[in-house]
Amino acid sequence: MTYSDAGYSKGMIPRDYQSRPLGSFAARSTLKLTPRSEWKDRIAEKTENQSWIWDRCKAIVPILDQNGYSWCHGFGPTGAAMCAREMAGLPYKELSASSVAGPVTNWNKDMGQYIEADMKQIQDVGIAETSFVGMLTNDRRVWTAEAQANAALHKMKCLDLDTNNYDELVTCALMGIPTIWGVNDWGHCIYGGVKLRYNTDGSVHIMGVNSWAATWGDGGTMWTGERKQHMPNEAYALLVSDSQ
Amino acid sequence: MNEGQKNVWRAILLAVAIGGIGGVYFYTTSPVDVGPPIPIVDPSPVDPPEPTPITPTGVAILILTDSINFDDVNRGQVEAIYAKACRDWADAHCDRDAMTGQPEFRVLDRQSGFHEKDVKWKSVVTEYPPKRYPWMYLSNGVNGTQGDVRNSVSEQISLYKKWGGE
Numbered sequence: 097m098t099y100s101d102a103g104y105s106k107g108m109i110p111r112d113y114q115s116r117p118l119g120s121f122a123a124r125s126t127l128k129l130t131p132r133s134e135w136k137d138r139i140a141e142k143t144e145n146q147s148w149i150w151d152r153c154k155a156i157v158p159i160l161d162q163n164g165y166s167w168c169h170g171f172g173p174t175g176a177a178m179c180a181r182e183m184a185g186l187p188y189k190e191l192s193a194s195s196v197a198g199p200v201t202n203w204n205k206d207m208g209q210y211i212e213a214d215m216k217q218i219q220d221v222g223i224a225e226t227s228f229v230g231m232l233t234n235d236r237r238v239w240t241a242e243a244q245a246n247a248a249l250h251k252m253k254c255l256d257l258d259t260n261n262y263d264e265l266v267t268c269a270l271m272g273i274p275t276i277w278g279v280n281d282w283g284h285c286i287y288g289g290v291k292l293r294y295n296t297d298g299s300v301h302i303m304g305v306n307s308w309a310a311t312w313g314d315g316g317t318m319w320t321g322e323r324k325q326h327m328p329n330e331a332y333a334l335l336v337s338d339s340q
Numbered sequence: 341m342n343e344g345q346k347n348v349w350r351a352i353l354l355a356v357a358i359g360g361i362g363g364v365y366f367y368t369t370s371p372v373d374v375g376p377p378i379p380i381v382d383p384s385p386v387d388p389p390e391p392t393p394i395t396p397t398g399v400a401i402l403i404l405t406d407s408i409n410f411d412d413v414n415r416g417q418v419e420a421i422y423a424k425a426c427r428d429w430a431d432a433h434c435d436r437d438a439m440t441g442q443p444e445f446r447v448l449d450r451q452s453g454f455h456e457k458d459v460k461w462k463s464v465v466t467e468y469p470p471k472r473y474p475w476m477y478l479s480n481g482v483n484g485t486q487g488d489v490r491n492s493v494s495e496q497i498s499l500y501k502k503w504g505g506e
Binding site for chain 1: 407408413415418419421422423424425427430437440441442443445446447448449451452453454493
């Protein structure tokens with residue numbers, strides 16, 4: 097099933113880097129990039145050690161389902177947030193993508209948004225647990241003071257990653273940092289970098305995790321790569337800032 | 341001793357003095373100098389001073405990374421933090437939080453700071469300010485260690501077992 101077949105409207109509005117350049121709303125990452133000459137060995141090493149993000153998270157973090165809402169800009173970061181928490185050793189909590197996307201769209205389920213808006217929401221307001229705000233709801237009445245207080249417990253700091261920089265995405269994956277992707281050829285936001293694959297032709301592919309239910313793609317996931325379809329154009333990362 | 345012999349000795353003494361001063365200068369200004377070594381992580385056979393335990397009965401581990409300045413992290417340390425063998429050891433041996441049941445094992449990022457409610461972990465970092473990252477603290481309820489994350493999975497596991505048991 098393709099994006100168009102699914103009947104989803106485009107939920108991600110591409111970022112205007114002219115008016116909102118890198119580092120304008122969050123810290124710019126200064127990761128030292130892993131040399132390409134090391135990729136093959138590093139991938140083999142991480143596969144042997146089972147140290148990929150997906151090795152740890154696939155049995156714990158659910159594949160989300162935005163079910164026709166145009167809120168991929170909230171679902172991608174929320175999935176990444178749950179993975180980041182798991183990598184940090186925090187207790188599993190099901191976090192609500194609607195608690196992110198709802199407030200930044202005025203609870204309009206058909207409204208797309210810049211990913212940055214959702215990232216700022218997570219950074220400044222936080223993400224509520226689904227016991228306070230359902231995973232998929234556009235009922236603004238759930239955004240109570242209690243829900244907002246719960247969200248504040250799950251604020252995360254954002255890192256602004258370079259645009260169209262495959263080396264940085266691969267480096268993050270090797271470092272155990274999940275990334276949020278804006279994919280312009282898809283008009284879509286997902287998260288990924290949870291695993292890498294070295295191919296026989298020498299190319300390296302990177303795994304993305306969609307929010308169109310586990311029935312989509314390969315159990316809800318997909319592979320892409322440099323100059324491949326759905327190669328990310330925008331990228332962000334989240335840093336865990338609580339230990340509860 | 342004639343004047344020529346005296347001059348030879350003067351030259352030798354001068355060379356030794358300059359060498360000494362130069363050595364001190366290099367020691368104190370070398371760009372790779374990161375301050376005095378953290379004695380606790382030195383893999384010497386002498387047991388280091390004991391960190392204050394934060395769990396009275398069991399093992400607690402805190403690892404602090406620095407995502408913005410990851411330059412000093414080598415690949416072995418990344419594996420030592422995230423490899424299944426290391427995480428499985430932590431899951432099996434770390435004390436459990438009374439409320440959540442979660443193992444007392446955290447990998448946090450210094451750039452994100454600590455939540456105001458994170459008194460326990462924050463106090464560890466206050467008491468033992470990390471000299472460089474990734475940094476780790478391990479307490480077994482009686483004593484423990486703190487300092488650099490090891491450079492390989494096997495070294496990290498050995499450290500865990502030394503202080504946390506088989």
